[in-house]
Amino acid sequence: MAESFRSGFVTIVGRPNVGKSTLINQIIGEKVSIISDKIQTTRHTIHGILTDEDMQLILIDTPGIHKPKHKLGDYMVDVSINTLNDVDLVLFMVNATEGYGKGDEFILKQLNKIDSPIFLLINKVDLIHPDELFSIIDTYKDTCDFEEIVPVSALNGNNVKKLLSLIKERLPNGPKYYEDDQLTNRSDRFMISEIIREKVLLHTKEEIPHSINVIVETMEQTSKQKMHIQATIITERQTQKGILIGKKGQMLKTIGQEARLELEDIIGKNIFLELWVKVQKDWRNKQSLLTQYGFDSN
């Protein structure tokens, strides 16, 4: 490895739905984190890893910082804020189409306590008139000591190359933390449950997207080209279970089909996906269940 090899950890924080996961996927060039138009899609920190000849960038996706209403929300906000310690750079992302709000104020309070360099990313600029950018920059520029203010479109990639070169400049000399071909720190099992959860988010609304969890029970290679996956979708109430199964099982069938097609594409095998739905009353507030499901900051 060259002596000048650079590496570092860069976290992306912001309110829910601003486009953090979209940016990570855009930079890594693969789906390492699921995306949806619902708030609070990301629930864990996820490392997206970009390695080239002279550097390794570890981008940390985080849950959107919001006012928690459950123990799960407490966990999500805690893990996001915890990433602010011990990183080489912080990217604070805001949505160009949303005004400055209490959520941003809360995040800025945290950002003003840390020493790491911080960039302000103004995302979704494809949705605004270029002239509107000035007033957005004006609103934020003095709220924190930003080293750079970068307007981007995470969705269409606009200005993302420029952002990447600004990030690279900030990486210190350091080792390779991950193998060259590793794109994420998360396991296949984790990604499978997330892809299934993404399809649930896509097809449900109101409280359901937030009150479900997906557990992969078994993953079994049944032949060279075939894999059998059994997963359970956890809901909080019997009525939600009914909606998720749908009339004559149609909803569950749609979710299963879409998840299967994407998983086959990712894993490169034929997949037999069996989905079950189970009620676990108030799981988002039960510490023992949260720990069992992997929401444990310790």
Ligand SMILES: Nc1nc2c(ncn2[C@@H]2O[C@H](COP(=O)(O)OP(=O)(O)OP(=O)(O)O)[C@@H](O)[C@H]2O)c(=O)[nH]1
């Ligand atoms: N038009 C437009 N839409 C975007 C852009 N970036 C993200 N989106 C959309 O915004 C929505 C939220 O994107 P995510 O990447 O899931 O947002 P997030 O910040 O990770 O959200 P949480 O995980 O809930 O905190 C999705 O519908 C994206 O397609 C962008 O640059 N332009």
Ligand SMILES: [Mg+2]
């Ligand atoms: Mg996200």
